[in-house]
Amino acid sequence: MAELPKILDHITIEEKWYKHWLDKKYFKSTPDEREPYTIVIPPPNVTGVLHMGHMLNNTIQDVLIRKARMQGKNACWVPGTDHASIATEAKVVNLLKERGINKKDLSREEFLKYAWEWKEKYGGIILKQLEKLGASCDWDRTRFTMEEDLSAAVIEVFIDLYKKGKIYRGVRMVNWDPKGLTAVSDEEVIHKEVNSKLYYVQYNIADSATSTAEDFITISTTRPETILGDTAICVHPEDERYAHLKGKHAIVPLINRVIPIIFDEYVDKEFGTGALKVTPAHDINDYHLGIKHNLEVIDILNDDGTLNEKALLYIGEDRFTVRKKIALELEEKGNLIKVEEIKNKVGYSERTDAVIEPKLSMQWFLKMDELSKPALQNVMNDNIRLIPDKFKNTYRHWMENVHDWCISRQLWWGHRIPAWYDEKGNVVVAKTREEALTVYQEKFPNLSASLSTLKQDEDVLDTWFSSWLWPIAVFDGFKEPDGKDINYYYPTNDLITAPEILFFWVARMIIAGYEYRKEKPFSNVYLTGIVRDKQGRKMSKSLGNSPDPLDLIAKYSADGVRTGMLFSSPAGNDLLFDEKLCEQGRNFTNKIWNALRLIKGWEITAEGENNNEVIFIWFENKLELLKENLEKSYKEYRLSEALMDIYKFIWDDYCSWYLEFVKPPYGDPIDKQTYQKTISYFEELLKLLHPFMPFISEEIFHQLKERDENTDICISAYPETALYNSEIIEEGEKIKAVISAIRDTRNKNGLSPKQTLKVYIQTKNPSIYHKFAIAIQKMANTHALEYTDKDINDATSILIQTDQLYIETGIQVDIDTEKNKILEEIEYYKGFIESVEKKLNNERFAQNAKPEIIANERKKLADGQSKLNTLQHSLSKL
RNA sequence: GGGCGCAUAGCUCAGCUGGUUCAGAGCACCUGCCUUACAAGCAGGGGGUCCGCGGUUCGAACCCGUGUGCGCCCA
Numbered sequence: 001m002a003e004l005p006k007i008l009d010h011i012t013i014e015e016k017w018y019k020h021w022l023d024k025k026y027f028k029s030t031p032d033e034r035e036p037y038t039i040v041i042p043p044p045n046v047t048g049v050l051h052m053g054h055m056l057n058n059t060i061q062d063v064l065i066r067k068a069r070m071q072g073k074n075a076c077w078v079p080g081t082d083h084a085s086i087a088t089e090a091k092v093v094n095l096l097k098e099r100g101i102n103k104k105d106l107s108r109e110e111f112l113k114y115a116w117e118w119k120e121k122y123g124g125i126i127l128k129q130l131e132k133l134g135a136s137c138d139w140d141r142t143r144f145t146m147e148e149d150l151s152a153a154v155i156e157v158f159i160d161l162y163k164k165g166k167i168y169r170g171v172r173m174v175n176w177d178p179k180g181l182t183a184v185s186d187e188e189v190i191h192k193e194v195n196s197k198l199y200y201v202q203y204n205i206a207d208s209a210t211s212t213a214e215d216f217i218t219i220s221t222t223r224p225e226t227i228l229g230d231t232a233i234c235v236h237p238e239d240e241r242y243a244h245l246k247g248k249h250a251i252v253p254l255i256n257r258v259i260p261i262i263f264d265e266y267v268d269k270e271f272g273t274g275a276l277k278v279t280p281a282h283d284i285n286d287y288h289l290g291i292k293h294n295l296e297v298i299d300i301l302n303d304d305g306t307l308n309e310k311a312l313l314y315i316g317e318d319r320f321t322v323r324k325k326i327a328l329e330l331e332e333k334g335n336l337i338k339v340e341e342i343k344n345k346v347g348y349s350e351r352t353d354a355v356i357e358p359k360l361s362m363q364w365f366l367k368m369d370e371l372s373k374p375a376l377q378n379v380m381n382d383n384i385r386l387i388p389d390k391f392k393n394t395y396r397h398w399m400e401n402v403h404d405w406c407i408s409r410q411l412w413w414g415h416r417i418p419a420w421y422d423e424k425g426n427v428v429v430a431k432t433r434e435e436a437l438t439v440y441q442e443k444f445p446n447l448s449a450s451l452s453t454l455k456q457d458e459d460v461l462d463t464w465f466s467s468w469l470w471p472i473a474v475f476d477g478f479k480e481p482d483g484k485d486i487n488y489y490y491p492t493n494d495l496i497t498a499p500e501i502l503f504f505w506v507a508r509m510i511i512a513g514y515e516y517r518k519e520k521p522f523s524n525v526y527l528t529g530i531v532r533d534k535q536g537r538k539m540s541k542s543l544g545n546s547p548d549p550l551d552l553i554a555k556y557s558a559d560g561v562r563t564g565m566l567f568s569s570p571a572g573n574d575l576l577f578d579e580k581l582c583e584q585g586r587n588f589t590n591k592i593w594n595a596l597r598l599i600k601g602w603e604i605t606a607e608g609e610n611n612n613e614v615i616f617i618w619f620e621n622k623l624e625l626l627k628e629n630l631e632k633s634y635k636e637y638r639l640s641e642a643l644m645d646i647y648k649f650i651w652d653d654y655c656s657w658y659l660e661f662v663k664p665p666y667g668d669p670i671d672k673q674t675y676q677k678t679i680s681y682f683e684e685l686l687k688l689l690h691p692f693m694p695f696i697s698e699e700i701f702h703q704l705k706e707r708d709e710n711t712d713i714c715i716s717a718y719p720e721t722a723l724y725n726s727e728i729i730e731e732g733e734k735i736k737a738v739i740s741a742i743r744d745t746r747n748k749n750g751l752s753p754k755q756t757l758k759v760y761i762q763t764k765n766p767s768i769y770h771k772f773a774i775a776i777q778k779m780a781n782t783h784a785l786e787y788t789d790k791d792i793n794d795a796t797s798i799l800i801q802t803d804q805l806y807i808e809t810g811i812q813v814d815i816d817t818e819k820n821k822i823l824e825e826i827e828y829y830k831g832f833i834e835s836v837e838k839k840l841n842n843e844r845f846a847q848n849a850k851p852e853i854i855a856n857e858r859k860k861l862a863d864g865q866s867k868l869n870t871l872q873h874s875l876s877k878l
Numbered sequence: 879g880g881g882c883g884c885a886u887a888g889c890u891c892a893g894c895u896g897g898u899u900c901a902g903a904g905c906a907c908c909u910g911c912c913u914u915a916c917a918a919g920c921a922g923g924g925g926g927u928c929c930g931c932g933g934u935u936c937g938a939a940c941c942c943g944u945g946u947g948c949g950c951c952c953a
Contacts, residue, residue, distance in 0.1 A: 006916075191953085284953095345953090393882055394951060401881095401952080499950085534889090536949095567904075568890050574949090576890065584905070587918045598915035632894095641892075644904065659915085666914055740922080747922045753913065832899070839897090844936040853897050860898070867899095 004600060004703075008593040010557035013699045017714075018131060026069070026714050027136045029076035031488035037068035037075045038492035040471050040522075041137065042505070043145060045084035046119055047091050050129040052531040052539055052577060053498065055549045056569060059562045060528060061496045062135050063639055066691040068493075069136070070718035076489055077136060078474045080143035081124055085414035085463045086180055086188075086351045092118055092413065108412050108458075115413050132550060134558050134694045136714075143474045145466040146415070153478035154415045154466045155431055157516070162429045166367045167407070169419075169427065173287045174361055174406055175347065178305030178319075179354035182410040183363055189347040189356050196344050198272065199224045200337040201330055203233060206249040206258045217242065217250055217261070218337055220272030222344060223282070224330065225322040227252060228311040229300040230259055232278040234289060237263040239274050253335040254326070255312050262293050284358050299360060319357070364408040364417060364459070372402045374514040375507055384510060385524045387637045388572040391499060398503050405508075407462045414460030421457070422449040468508035471495075471521035478516070486517075495522040498530065499572065526637050529574035536576060552582055559693035560586035566643050566692065588647060589696045592689075595655050596700050599678055602664070608671030611774045615661045616677055618732040622653055623684065624724035630688060631721055643692050650685055657736065661775050679704055684719050734801065735772045741798045742780035742807055749796075749809045756781050760788045760795065762804040791877045799825070802866050804874070822875045829868040836861045 069075035174183040205215040235242040280290030281299040300311035314322045330336040347356035376399040420436035430436035477486035513521035539546035564582030569575040633642035690697040701713040792806035
């Protein structure tokens with residue numbers, strides 16, 4: 001037998017087994033008669049690279065899919081990538097800039113050519129990286145949201161919803177990203193608290209003959225540059241300070257525009273001066289005031305955040321430059337009264353970090369009110385389960401206050417909106433130019449347009465407008481609505497994703513599911529936490545606090561990192577990542593590896609007796625208990641708990657107890673039965689472990705035994721649960737306590753483990769000790785146990801449950817120490833008995849408590865009294 | 879400003895219907911061991927005002943109220 005290396009070479013086995021699994025097509029799935037188990041991957045950005053969030057997310061998916069596969073289900077994990085329009089376009093723009101090419105100088109076609117080139121070259125790196133993690137995706141099914149079929153689905157859905165009257169075009173206040181030059185959705189705006197200045201600016205009153213101190217009004221604003229777009233001043237109707245201004249007008253400083261003073265309850269009398277300047281083009285609340293009071297709308301900004309000619313002043317200069325300059329000018333002219341430092345929240349673009357500018361623009365919207373109803377209902381009634389369910393509240397709140405979805409983006413990379421305009425701006429929606437013309441001629445019989453005069457909308461659709469179709473589209477549910485795949489795999493089982501995209505993505509997939517399949521897209525949504533660093537900070541590139549997952553895998557093995565990720569990440573809780581967790585995972589692989597080395601080092605005798613029967617029974621029952629607990633944990637998606645249970649079981653029960661029990665003395669052979677039992681337990685544990693640690697479990701599975709060509713743990717049957725006897729398990733626990741007590745005594749007296757001790761046992765129930773006598777002797781290194789009904793002097797006495805152990809240490813027992821020890825215990829039990837008696841004597845307890853609880857209390861009392869007697873007896877002997 | 883959630887050992891978290899000797903796990907820590915599978919290890923051990931206050935109950939880490947601190951989402 002070849003000597004196994006002390007430390008497992010994980011890199012070699014990871015490569016070997018992953019290739020083997022692929023060669024064997026174990027991850028491949030096609031519809032058959034088996035029950036399907038389906039997961040669609042949350043498609044990472046095509047330009048993305050693997051980060052810690054992906055590691056957590058995909059480890060969880062792999063655990064679930066591998067377990068389902070072993071349980072005989074037809075497991076299908078569909079991988080793929082998302083075109084991520086704004087993020088990818090930004091990357092391509094930057095890349096071109098580095099090469100001296102400006103996007104503005106390119107035509108749409110030229111730009112897209114570069115973008116596709118770049119996508120072909122760098123896109124999908126992330127999927128290759130997932131292989132390193134051991135992800136058992138069906139790679140033949142890899143999809144991309146901008147591939148032909150998926151794009152066709154997006155266009156089809158757009159046209160369908162348009163025809164249903166759900167999609168409309170309108171001028172709305174949108175979140176404008178002046179850097180990305182596009183509108184972004186509400187969800188893509190991040191509000192940050194920042195230090196700002198609150199400027200107090202004085203406006204003169206127009207309709208006044210005199211110019212006394214009464215004849216001006218002071219407003220406060222954090223954005224003085226927008227003064228140039230002011231079209232009203234607003235005060236509260238009950239604010240007496242301004243009652244005299246009813247029907248009057250104010251003059252905008254610097255540009256001398258005359259604007260009305262209006263009254264509305266919207267104004268907060270307490271904030272600032274209680275007077276508000278109204279700029280309907282540049283603030284959402286002002287916009288609504290503008291509609292209500294029929295105000296003029298003056299948009300003073302260009303798309304890139306510079307001022308336009310409508311501003312009259314500072315034309316072409318950036319909004320933030322103007323803010324400083326205008327403050328100075330107002331001061332010079334005497335209009336600036338004071339400046340206060342305040343904290344307020346400012347919206348930033350998630351993608352470009354530019355300050356979001358509320359902007360009026362023509363956009364496409366999807367009406368959400370009707371569409372969202374089944375999506376709300378089916379989450380609230382648990383037809384779709386959110387895990388953990390605390391997210392149900394958040395979900396409901398969002399769905400009940402849902403806004404129409406702005407689905408157009410001013411970008412090139414993405415699905416171009418299938419809308420066509422004639423020269424006057426009349427619009428039709430159709431798949432192609434030709435179809436558009438036909439539709440046009442039907443819709444506008446009195447107008448004329450030709451193929452060449454129809455112009456397609458320049459904008460593309462929001463990325464999420466394609467990802468919301470993902471669970472349907474990856475099974476070609478649009479192309480072939482009654483196809484084999486969609487009918488078999490849909491609805492999928494579990495979706496694993498981050499809570500941050502619960503609304504972006506999850507809610508919308510549910511909406512699309514009910515709209516297009518009349519059926520939920522998945523049954524369970526497992527929401528992972530955010531991976532943070534030790535200090536609780538979100539991992540980010542700019543902070544540089546995110547380790548490279550591939551480095552971690554190289555250092556700690558894929559299995560080590562997988563378990564590291566899961567050790568402390570209950571669903572929905574953030575994971576405070578610490579490399580130590582991976583180290584712990586790696587150490588665990590080492591532990592398992594060394595168990596193998598021990599077993600492989602044994603020489604087997606053909607025959608041979610053993611005394612291990614009781615150990616086998618104990619261990620087998622304990623193993624059943626473990627399996628039951630694992631099933632419970634899986635059912636509740638408590639993967640950390642399941643992993644921890646296996647971890648402890650392998651480390652403690654199997655290695656520290658079982659193997660130590662049965663291990664023959666050095667150099668001695670092992671009997672065949674024990675060997676076979678040991679191997680079969682190990683094998684079963686490896687199967688339980690496989691979903692978490694696929695590589696080492698596969699390697700050891702093959703090291704344990706010669707396997708034929710088609711036998712791999714990856715596709716072996718997951719162990720079934722069976723009944724167990726908890727009495728036997730408890731007996732085992734008691735014996736472990738006895739052994740630990742003897743070891744502790746040895747330790748505390750500074751005795752060597754090599755010194756064999758004499759132990760006497762005083763018990764009413766010696767049969768357990770008889771059963772486990774050999775185990776105790778071996779594990780605690782004692783002479784043959786002796787039973788006594790007398791007290792032994794000059795020995796350390798220890799109480800285990802109701803049994804008394806006497807351990808002869810050969811060292812003079814210090815009577816006072818012993819006495820104090822016993823007195824302390826007596827005090828404890830006295831108090832304990834008292835409290836139980838009190839409870840039992842309480843009439844209301846007797847009336848109200850359940851019978852089994854009362855029985856339990858009685859037992860506690862009896863046990864306590866018995867222990868107290870033993871202790872008092874021991875004390876009297878000292 | 880509106881909504882949701884959290885607070886248990888040094889750290890990360892369990893504690894499921896209020897009732898086991900219920901206060902637990904892993905890591906960290908302390909003591910002793912290079913004991914022929916493993917020092918990436920072995921054996922043993924210590925550690926808590928269950929955030930404060932009030933209430934409900936025979937009984938509260940758990941239910942209710944309130945205060946404090948923190949986090950997230952939305953405006």
